[in-house]
Amino acid sequence: xxxxxxxxxxxxxxxxxxxxxxxxxxxxxxxxxxxxxxxxxxxxxxxxxxxxxxxxxxxxxxxxxxxxxxxxxxxxxxxxxxxxxxxxxxxxxxxxxxxxxxxxxxxxxxxxxxxxxxxxxxxxxxxxxxxxxxxxxxx
Amino acid sequence: xxxxxxxxxxxxxxxxxxxxxxxxxxxxxxxxxxxxxxxxxxxxxxxxxxxxxxxxxxxxxxxxxxxxxxxxxxxxxxxxxxxxxxxxxxxxxxxxxxxxxxxxxxx
Numbered sequence: 001x002x003x004x005x006x007x008x009x010x011x012x013x014x015x016x017x018x019x020x021x022x023x024x025x026x027x028x029x030x031x032x033x034x035x036x037x038x039x040x041x042x043x044x045x046x047x048x049x050x051x052x053x054x055x056x057x058x059x060x061x062x063x064x065x066x067x068x069x070x071x072x073x074x075x076x077x078x079x080x081x082x083x084x085x086x087x088x089x090x091x092x093x094x095x096x097x098x099x100x101x102x103x104x105x106x107x108x109x110x111x112x113x114x115x116x117x118x119x120x121x122x123x124x125x126x127x128x129x130x131x132x133x134x135x136x137x138x139x
Numbered sequence: 140x141x142x143x144x145x146x147x148x149x150x151x152x153x154x155x156x157x158x159x160x161x162x163x164x165x166x167x168x169x170x171x172x173x174x175x176x177x178x179x180x181x182x183x184x185x186x187x188x189x190x191x192x193x194x195x196x197x198x199x200x201x202x203x204x205x206x207x208x209x210x211x212x213x214x215x216x217x218x219x220x221x222x223x224x225x226x227x228x229x230x231x232x233x234x235x236x237x238x239x240x241x242x243x244x245x246x
Contacts, residue, residue, distance in 0.1 A: 040168055
């Protein structure tokens with residue numbers, strides 16, 4: 001019984017760390033609050049059920065956090081890639097190969113497709129991290 | 140037609156529970172037991188209500204050394220008024236809820 005209890009505590013502690021790391025600072029008090037309630041829940045099944053809810057809460061807040069970043073990132077990347085591909089086709093059609101620009105456009109396209117989403121993600125993360133907590137943090 | 144905010148069954152159940160307790164603070168687990176909502180449903184609703192200004196939150200004062208402080212919830216004044224109006228309109232429309240708590244202190 002003691003061993004089960006310790007195992008549960010260990011799992012809860014690990015899950016808490018992962019959950020807090022995955023969430024934005026503004027959402028952490030909520031995750032912390034949810035985990036603290038675990039101390040007052042009796043029984044293995046209610047505790048497991050409560051922990052399952054934690055996973056859902058984390059999924060919800062991380063979906064909001066990263067979903068917004070990803071959609072923006074993909075939109076920018078798609079627009080840039082489309083423009084670059086169009087330019088590449090036009091140059092190819094025109095038969096212009098001076099200075100090897102035809103090949104370079106494809107190379108630039110690949111670089112932009114990687115760099116634009118990465119830059120977008122970095123900006124979004126910085127902006128998101130700058131937001132303060134929505135409620136006083138846990139003591 | 141756009142759906143009214145906070146008009147899901149789960150949110151209404153939570154609002155009814157919070158209204159029922161009046162100005163007193165509630166724990167998350169108690170609200171979960173009273174409403175039958177799982178934590179994964181309850182907390183996103185609580186977060187949304189707080190973001191809308193309907194809910195006040197606080198950390199419990201230290202009562203016993205070694206006992207973790209818990210997060211507390213209650214409806215704000217604006218939230219109480221909005222929730223009462225919402226639940227009354229829902230009750231009139233469909234009779235889904237069996238009661239709408241009256242103003243705190245009024246019996």
